[in-house]
Amino acid sequence: MAYHPSHVGESPIQTVDISPFLTEAGDSFDDLGLVRAGQALVRALHTLGFVKISGHGIEKHEIETALAWSKKLFDLSYEDKMKAPHPAGNMPHRGYSGIGREKVYSSADVEANTAADNIAQELRKISDFKESYEIGSEDDPVQQNIWLPDDVLPDFRRRMTDLYKRLYGVSELLLRAIGVGLGLNDEERTALDRLISDRHCQLRLLHYPTVSKSKLQNDLIARLPPHTDWGTFTILFQDGGGGLELKSPRSQEFLHAEPEDETFVLNIGDMLQRFTNDYFISALHRVSVPKVDKVPETGIPARYSIPFFTCPDFTHVVETLPRFITTETPSKYEPVRFDEYGSLVSKYQYGRDNL
Template identity: 30%
Template sequence: MTTSAAPPILDFSPFYGNDSEAKAKLVEEVRKCCHYNGFFQITGHRVPLELQRRVMQCSKRFFNLPLEEKLQINKNHNNFNRGYELLRSQMLEAGTGPELKEGLYIGEEIPEDHPYFLQKKLNSGPNQWPQTVSDKEEFQKTTMEYYHAVFELAKDVLGVVALTLGVESSFFEPLTEGAVATMRYLHYPAQPKDEDEKLNRGIGAHTDFGCVTLLLQDEIDGLQVLDAPSGQWLDVKPTPGAYVINLGDLFMRMANDKYKSNTHRVINKSGKERYSIPFFFSGNPDYLCECLPNCREPGESAKYPPITVQDMVTSAYKDSYGRAEKYKKELQAKNVDVGPAVTAVGA
């Protein structure tokens, strides 16, 4: 890894092939990235570009709906994190304002008689689909086709990460079997170029909560990754077809801090609307996260006690949404108009 370099773009195709030398090179490149800042980008995966384009169009069709129609599936009307999220609902970076983004939360279809729903597992419930979006059947079909394709890619990424730890690529199957993952359609409105960056972040500086995130960007930039050694913010330029991959806090905890969950943010200074689709792979909610193989030096203890995926991610959700709610209440006490109220919800 070179200092102050944006996350490299790696060809992921050797993972699927028989060229052992190319595969070993990919594994080594991923290992270096995991140690450095936990970020890399991949091409050569199995998610078709045509599907990526179709799903991005679905996102744009949804956000073009009038606000009152989007609010019909407000995610604050349920406790399982599915549906529409208003602008300025979340606040990941203390000291900023709530974030200038709106979203649609989507996951696996979990019916109300499913054990995950009955046991109130992480983000588990039926999707809240917009009823007024154009060609709504195609909207739902494309959304779920894409969700399942990226779910499989996330398992492949964890397979490569397992190889970097010197274990079989199947090592994380207990984590990925019955896993919970949350996809978001995100829309960042255009901001005036003289807006205060500190207060008006698309997403404030943060690390992700779960195991691994796969991000699909549109053509508008705005994502920045912190280069910790230099303190510089590095722009991650959109590359057609590529995924930006980063490890989350849960994985860093399992790796005993050897692999990094790095700080990143979004500031939309383009003067244009920006869309992105992050896919947050948390894992099986009951999976007990413990120190991974080869992540401790001889005689070194695990830095963290075991914790389930459910407990780790739920706690992080409550912190970020609770922070936004507190901020708004403080402004309301000062008679400052902050727009529609939000409610912090459990994951």
């Protein structure tokens, strides 16, 4: 049963079927099914910055298997998981991070603490109660994967490498649908295509352990505070318990992303927001912790999720597409190199002394 950790808006998140893009149908602009699906996707993303996706070609059993492997990983002892430790600092963003190791935050959180002597310390006063494992392309020249020894979790590396490739393929499909929905010309679609790279995306396995009521009463903790993703867009699968909430830029309500069989959540990231000059807004989202008086005696159940972050090459300079710059909508963003932007916004994400 889904567990909603807070009282938020009850409006449903729109679901868009992208199945027409699963088969080649000649020129995208001459195929009415492709155009309608692409335009539906673009309308939904323009309205909220997030949407549920169906018709993506990933079978239910594939996601159930991936979540089962994630559970196998996090069921290992801490000593075994630490045989593939995330390194000190932010780069490479790979391997296992224990509970409280990573701190997620928003630009508003940083601004609110600018007067502090130690911003990183202030941000970490509330710990993120989760653990994660980060995986990238085996061909990434910048960030090499950090794998568990084969005897600790046999076949894990192959399974996750295959999952990375599978989700990258779906990401390409989504990018194509966005290009068709926007009605981009060939030159513009080439620029859009450069917003994701098969070498620089990131697969993340996430586990939010059970939280007892007593821990909520005695500790300052969060699961995943409100934040945006700094890549191009994110696709996310979650277990049946749900918990993901996304903020509507119009109503300012957080909306439940109810788990649905054979769908995933797609949310816009910072790079696509900059590329479209705010035509698409980077989606603020969270996995929140409820007030203690709203928690049953059994506490908050564990949660598993699998996000896939799409990113351009690290050296790619992201610029706003000229079609989105007009007299009425002047340019809001300077060109930015992706790795430099990432280093800036993730500056306080990992505490070097918090292993």
